[in-house]
Amino acid sequence: MRIRLYGRLGDVIGREIELAAAEVTVGDIRRSLAASHAAAAATLGRSRAFIGDCFVTDDRTVGDAESIEFLPPVSGG
Amino acid sequence: MSVVALLEPQALDPQLELAELTEAARGDGAVVTFVGLARPESGEGNAVDAIVLDHHPTLTRQSLEAIAVACAERFDVSHVRVVHRCGTVPAGEPIVFAGAASLHRRPAFEAADYLIDRLKTEAVFWKREVGDDGSNWVEPTEGDFADRDRWG
Numbered sequence: 001m002r003i004r005l006y007g008r009l010g011d012v013i014g015r016e017i018e019l020a021a022a023e024v025t026v027g028d029i030r031r032s033l034a035a036s037h038a039a040a041a042a043t044l045g046r047s048r049a050f051i052g053d054c055f056v057t058d059d060r061t062v063g064d065a066e067s068i069e070f071l072p073p074v075s076g077g
Numbered sequence: 078m079s080v081v082a083l084l085e086p087q088a089l090d091p092q093l094e095l096a097e098l099t100e101a102a103r104g105d106g107a108v109v110t111f112v113g114l115a116r117p118e119s120g121e122g123n124a125v126d127a128i129v130l131d132h133h134p135t136l137t138r139q140s141l142e143a144i145a146v147a148c149a150e151r152f153d154v155s156h157v158r159v160v161h162r163c164g165t166v167p168a169g170e171p172i173v174f175a176g177a178a179s180l181h182r183r184p185a186f187e188a189a190d191y192l193i194d195r196l197k198t199e200a201v202f203w204k205r206e207v208g209d210d211g212s213n214w215v216e217p218t219e220g221d222f223a224d225r226d227r228w229g
Binding site for chain 2 (some may be wrong): 066077
């Protein structure tokens, strides 16, 4: 699956990465990324997950052909 | 009534935006605007050369539009105009223009205040200060959230 990351997450992990995984949950992906990128763990914990055109919760199963995005807290102005 | 919400990848000219809003506001009695500038110094006192605004391909525009529409529905205003930069904004240059026009002054003042409070905390951007000491991601402060919470 393709994972897109924004803000600080993009800096630490990369703007776009591929993860070979089947039938994992959003929470699994979040924990996996946090384990492999300790500097992003705190921000990952405060980030929202987005698939298609919807925000999703951590129990959502993500198919290998899907794309998921993680959005850290936003700041405009 | 007009509601304009724009994502601007190039330089933002507040004078042009004011001219557009004033032109739309013919017949009104008030135009109130807020212009946010890229500060040359971080909250920690470090020199900042530029602000870099990361954005989302769909959610950023949607967030600007949602805030502008909510403003138009909430206040007795005739026109709302929001223009927000993305990309690299050198220190001292405008990041955001938020303005409203109304028949009398009070709704326009309140609308501009509301716009920037929501933009600071809800517009979908990720903001990074770049200076001599590297770069630093910036999130809204407790004060920013308190300002937004005034509006319920």
